[in-house]
Amino acid sequence: MDNNKSQKDLEVSDRRDFFKKTAALGVSALAGTSLMASGDDDAIMHHVPWGQTWGDPVTKNLYGVPSKYEHNVTRRYTKLLASGNYRASIAVTPIHESEGIITPNGLFFSRSHGGTAHINPHEFRLMIHGLVEKEIVLTLDQLKRYPSVTRTHFIECPANGGQEWRGPQFNSLQFAKGFMASAQWTGVYIKTILADLGIKPEAQWMLAEGSDNSEMGRTVPIDKVLDDAMIVWGQNGEALRPEQGYPARLLLPGWEGNLCVKWLKRLEFASEPWYCKEETSKYTALKPSGKAIQHFYANEVNSTVVSPSPEKPWTDLEDGDVIEIEGLAWSGMGTITGVDISFDGGMNYVEASLKGLVLPKSWTRWSYMHTFKKGEKLILASRAMDDAGYIQPTIDEEVSIMGVESVYHRNAVETWEVTATGEVNHVQLRTPGGVKNV
Amino acid sequence: MFKLNTKLIVSASVVTVAALLTAGCMESGAKPASAHVATASDIAGGVIYPIVDGKTGPYRVNEKAMSMKLNNGRVPTANELKAWDKDVMPDGTGLPEGEGSVEDGEAIYEAQCLSCHGDFGSGGGGYPALSKGNAVELQKTLTNNRWRDPDADGPTRVFGSYWPQASTMWWYIKDGMPHPKSKTLTDDETYALTAYMLNINEFEIDGEEVDDEYVLTREKFLKIKMPNEKGFEPNIDGPTALTDVRAYYANPANFGGKKVNPSERCMTNCQEKTAVVTRIENGGISEFHPPMSAVRDLPVEKAKALDMKKVYADNCAMCHDTGVAPTVGDKDGWASFVAKGMDKVYANGINGTEGGMPAKGGSSLSDSDFKKLVDYVINGK
Numbered sequence: 096m097d098n099n100k101s102q103k104d105l106e107v108s109d110r111r112d113f114f115k116k117t118a119a120l121g122v123s124a125l126a127g128t129s130l131m132a133s134g135d136d137d138a139i140m141h142h143v144p145w146g147q148t149w150g151d152p153v154t155k156n157l158y159g160v161p162s163k164y165e166h167n168v169t170r171r172y173t174k175l176l177a178s179g180n181y182r183a184s185i186a187v188t189p190i191h192e193s194e195g196i197i198t199p200n201g202l203f204f205s206r207s208h209g210g211t212a213h214i215n216p217h218e219f220r221l222m223i224h225g226l227v228e229k230e231i232v233l234t235l236d237q238l239k240r241y242p243s244v245t246r247t248h249f250i251e252c253p254a255n256g257g258q259e260w261r262g263p264q265f266n267s268l269q270f271a272k273g274f275m276a277s278a279q280w281t282g283v284y285i286k287t288i289l290a291d292l293g294i295k296p297e298a299q300w301m302l303a304e305g306s307d308n309s310e311m312g313r314t315v316p317i318d319k320v321l322d323d324a325m326i327v328w329g330q331n332g333e334a335l336r337p338e339q340g341y342p343a344r345l346l347l348p349g350w351e352g353n354l355c356v357k358w359l360k361r362l363e364f365a366s367e368p369w370y371c372k373e374e375t376s377k378y379t380a381l382k383p384s385g386k387a388i389q390h391f392y393a394n395e396v397n398s399t400v401v402s403p404s405p406e407k408p409w410t411d412l413e414d415g416d417v418i419e420i421e422g423l424a425w426s427g428m429g430t431i432t433g434v435d436i437s438f439d440g441g442m443n444y445v446e447a448s449l450k451g452l453v454l455p456k457s458w459t460r461w462s463y464m465h466t467f468k469k470g471e472k473l474i475l476a477s478r479a480m481d482d483a484g485y486i487q488p489t490i491d492e493e494v495s496i497m498g499v500e501s502v503y504h505r506n507a508v509e510t511w512e513v514t515a516t517g518e519v520n521h522v523q524l525r526t527p528g529g530v531k532n533v
Numbered sequence: 534m535f536k537l538n539t540k541l542i543v544s545a546s547v548v549t550v551a552a553l554l555t556a557g558c559m560e561s562g563a564k565p566a567s568a569h570v571a572t573a574s575d576i577a578g579g580v581i582y583p584i585v586d587g588k589t590g591p592y593r594v595n596e597k598a599m600s601m602k603l604n605n606g607r608v609p610t611a612n613e614l615k616a617w618d619k620d621v622m623p624d625g626t627g628l629p630e631g632e633g634s635v636e637d638g639e640a641i642y643e644a645q646c647l648s649c650h651g652d653f654g655s656g657g658g659g660y661p662a663l664s665k666g667n668a669v670e671l672q673k674t675l676t677n678n679r680w681r682d683p684d685a686d687g688p689t690r691v692f693g694s695y696w697p698q699a700s701t702m703w704w705y706i707k708d709g710m711p712h713p714k715s716k717t718l719t720d721d722e723t724y725a726l727t728a729y730m731l732n733i734n735e736f737e738i739d740g741e742e743v744d745d746e747y748v749l750t751r752e753k754f755l756k757i758k759m760p761n762e763k764g765f766e767p768n769i770d771g772p773t774a775l776t777d778v779r780a781y782y783a784n785p786a787n788f789g790g791k792k793v794n795p796s797e798r799c800m801t802n803c804q805e806k807t808a809v810v811t812r813i814e815n816g817g818i819s820e821f822h823p824p825m826s827a828v829r830d831l832p833v834e835k836a837k838a839l840d841m842k843k844v845y846a847d848n849c850a851m852c853h854d855t856g857v858a859p860t861v862g863d864k865d866g867w868a869s870f871v872a873k874g875m876d877k878v879y880a881n882g883i884n885g886t887e888g889g890m891p892a893k894g895g896s897s898l899s900d901s902d903f904k905k906l907v908d909y910v911i912n913g914k
Contacts, residue, residue: 163831164829164830164831165829166831166832167823167826167827167828167829169823171821171822171823171825172821172822173818173820173821173822174659174820175818175820177659178659178660178661180659180848180851180891180895181847182712182895183660183712191827192827208709209709209712209715222609222613222614222617224609224614224618229608230608230609230614231605231606231607231608231609232606232607232608232609232613233605233606234606237605237606240603240605241603241605242595242598242599242601244592244594246592258818261679261680261683262683262811262813262814263811263812263813263817264813264817264818265813265817265818265819266813266817266819267819267821267825269821269825270818270821284599286599287598287599287600288605290599290600290601290602291601291602291603291604291605299772299774299775300774302620304620308709308712308715309708309709309712309715310708310709310715310716312620314769316576316775316778317775318575318576318775318779319575319576319577322575322581323581323582323589349577349579350577360617361617361618363618363620365622366772367622367623367624367770367771367774368769368770368774369620369622370622370623370697370698370700370701371701371704372701372704372705372709375696375697375698375701375765376661376690376692376695376696376701379765380788381675381688381690383676383678383680384676385675385676385688385764386764386765386766387675387695387764387765387766388765388766388767388787388788389697389765389766389767389769390767390769390778391788392576392577392782393575393577393578393579393782395788395790406825406827407827426579427577427579428575428577428578428579428580429579429580430580430590432795433795435798435800437803440804440808440810441803441804442801442802442803442804443800443801443802443803444799444800444801444803445800452591454590454591455580455582455590455591456579474810480793480795480798481580482580483578483579483580484792484793484794485578485785485790485791485792485793486791486792486793486795486798487791488789488790488791489803489804489805489808490808491804491805491807491808492789492791493789493791494680496786496788496789497788497789498678498680499678499679499680500677500678500679500680500687500688501789504788504789512810520812520813521813521817522810522811522812522813523810523811524804524808524809524810524811525808525809525811526805526807526808526809527807527809527811528680528681528682529680529681530805530807
């Protein structure tokens with residue numbers, strides 16, 4: 096469908112609304128909650144324009160679009176994170192506007208190493224070869240003929256938060272934690288395909304390769320392939336978006352986003368690993384010893400306060416208001432078992448409540464009810480645990496092992512400062528120069 | 534912690550199932566690290582949720598669907614396998630015969646690579662640097678860490694100083710470069726470019742300096758010793774690789790993880806006494822596109838005219854503002870191009886050139902809008 100056209104339609108109807116409304120109610124009606132002198136609310140006391148005229152016919156927007164008022168809810172990018180021409184770049188998810196544990200497909204963070212490929216599904220082929228008993232080529236229809244499973248998992252770039260090893264940089268939740276998103280994925284377990292093909296005993300590794308401009312490739316250990324690795328074609332009930340690898344991508348639940356190779360064309364099995372560019376030159380974590388961690392698979396347990404956040408401050412609250420502090424917790428190693436919240440920067444904690452579905456390797460929502468005191472300064476922090484036995488470290492603890500040059504896999508407790516006026520700023524609690532004797 | 538103990542039992546049983554499938558490559562690491570803590574039994578230290586009684590974790594499954602002979606797809610032809618199986622492994626598997634000189638490599642580099650990677654691989658335009666000098670010397674910077682002193686020199690991670698295998702470079706050049714038109718280089722051109730990479734990183738092969746006269750062949754390529762070959766952990770080579778990886782991630786101290794018995798986690802005085810509130814310095818990074826806003830007012834209607842300055846900044850500046858090509862309004866710089874006639878200038882811009890200009894600068898402008906952009910770049914208005 097023609098998005099530009101429907102956008103134009105919206106703008107036109109928009110202006111029409113504007114003039115009608117202005118003429119009928121005067122300027123005060125433009126602010127949603129303004130009251131007339133009597134104390135009565137215009138929005139209640141007058142008929143609203145959308146209540147007295149026809150709405151759009153069902154023939155409009157046959158593929159729906161968000162309300163025109165939601166236009167600021169978009170992915171965003173910044174030059175700092177762009178490799179020339181935005182073809183080896185990232186656009187991040189507005190998690191401050193995210194609801195529940197599913198990201199709408201149009202807001203799912205987008206990262207590529209050679210631009211978003213647009214694959215003709217008729218020319219899609221998936222080749223599976225190497226140390227298997229039977230090598231095959233599949234068309235898309237044949238791939239989808241395998242029995243499917245549907246799973247809810249986040250995908251996270253391991254560089255989520257990676258710009259802030261040496262100190263906070265982004266006064267924004269979207270940029271501090273938005274290198275991730277979550278969806279309900281539909282596809283086939285690779286172990287189902289391998290049950291059909293047969294795998295040779297000496298196979299230890301699988302190469303996954305994309306058909307995009309960069310031929311993005313990664314080496315996956317056979318253990319993951321035979322556990323929960325999937326080839327997925329469905330995302331939140333529809334085909335994958337091009338940015339997510341249409342028509343098929345690899346999904347390794349909980350593991351680094353770049354391992355979930357998009358625009359998939361080839362799986363090869365071998366006894367030795369490949370040393371692809373994106374598992375050597377990048378996505379390796381340099382430690383103070385000078386050694387770098389390679390094949391750093393699982394995104395560790397992590398969490399963040401979503402509301403309030405720099406984008407969603409408490410500037411409109413009144414003294415005594417009861418407010419929900421809400422957030423996300425996630426772990427690529429298992430299921431979230433608990434979240435603690437701190438009001439003093441991670442010095443002292445109390446337990447928060449988990450809420451909603453608590454699924455393995457998935458975003459999990461948590462909640463804490465708080466009574467707002469006007470003028471009170473707070474430093475909010477959340478700390479999650481998972482059933483693999485892990486808990487988020489403090490920044491000092493993590494830096495004392497990893498140093499500050501490792502770029503990837505930063506999962507230390509993160510903090511928001513709430514000022515006396517209810518503004519929210521990203522700060523960190525850490526020892527200048529690091530803690531001693533590491 | 535009844536729930537956690539259940540997981541412990543469950544995750545131990547899956548190793549048996551998986552070990553059958555993988556013929557014994559997973560036998561180690563199944564033991565719990567601590568009786569208090571759920572077993573981290575997957576290779577990366579995470580929990581496995583095996584399919585038991587028709588369920589994996591919270592999800593129900595049709596177990597029959599997991600192991601049926603489906604006879605799907607078809608066997609690829611030998612030619613198809615050859616066409617797609619182009620990867621190059623460190624032992625030389627997949628590396629074709631061929632040769633290329635540093636001299637030829639430099640010429641190809643200047644024509645096709647310099648516009649992004651800069652003079653002698655120095656980087657620019659947001660694309661990575663390929664060299665910062667002598668690889669052996671720069672490898673020693675990898676122990677630099679700015680956690681004691683933020684103003685100290687950091688580590689230098691470029692091809693020569695950091696990458697563990699040379700095969701990665703050959704393979705990536707052949708498959709992924711040059712970025713706007715990948716898979717167009719011949720094997721010999723790829724050898725030549727690799728030779729040039731080795732030259733600017735000041736490599737020796739078998740005691741011989743990769744100087745300007747050097748000619749790289751497959752045989753010589755396989756003798757390259759990368760200075761940082763041993764700079765990575767865990768081990769991923771040889772028959773013990775998966776056991777080694779599993780053991781590595783079973784120890785949180787290796788990767789900055791923290792394990793705790795949930796009932797013994799810290800609830801009071803959990804920060805170091807020396808920890809202080811650290812704020813964003815100098816405004817931090819706030820150049821976001823579109824600008825950050827959470828308001829739900831309707832947008833002001835935008836002017837229809839192209840914002841040339843923005844189009845230029847997004848698409849052209851990385852080359853035209855970095856000295857690679859004439860900049861906006863540089864009349865002298867553009868004179869020799871304009872002398873060939875504007876039709877030629879437009880055509881080169883629209884179609885791209887061998888010299889590195891991507892078609893329409895990588896933008897998605899219409900031809901007529903792109904011509905307006907060309908006029909802007911040449912005239913500065």
